[in-house]
Amino acid sequence: MRSRYTAYTLNDEAYLRATWDERTCPHERITDGGGTKWLGLEVKKHTAQEKEAMVEFVARYKIGGKAHRLHEKSRFVKFDGKWFYVDGIYE
Template sequence: MSRRDKPTPCPCGSGRALAECCGPYLEGARPAPTAEALMRSRYTAFALGAQAYLLATWHASTRPASLEPEQAPPPRWIGLTVHRHETPDPARALVEFTARCRIGGRAQVLHETSRFLREGERWFYVDGNLHE
């Protein structure tokens, strides 16, 4: 297999190809089956600049009308670690994660516990608490 034929790795860090991991969610082929899968796909959307997906997967009760324009220079997302995923009941979940990026060559870390709600067959991001 040549380098050109190598599948694109998924930015979420699953070790799988984008087309077999978060890609189908971002394309709308199917919804993310768990809150953790949705959180990973949202990280991937940030890494790929898929703002429409980010808005579509944000719960209507907390969704902004639009996303802020990209800062200059834009962040380069370089890693995701999921620390825990809890589903206290079928309609609610928490995902704690650390996302790493570089902005203008400087390393940044985002450590958050995000809340998710399930409506029908779809999970939605509600909000998150940042850890210091």
């Protein structure tokens, strides 16, 4: 989860795609090319089983000088020893 947040801060489209479950990865561009200024990540809760995990977090960011926050419960699945983002529920 933290590595994906870092990828967003660096606009690392390739890393985000490599860590996204191919069944749910969008075809359109994921990052915005630098228009978002990421301010911080707070992991609120996480649970993990052998093949599935959930991470609840709040990410703070600015777009055009206006502050925003993203509160999400993300689902991850494990394939071949690696975790992949599936989807999330926004609070």
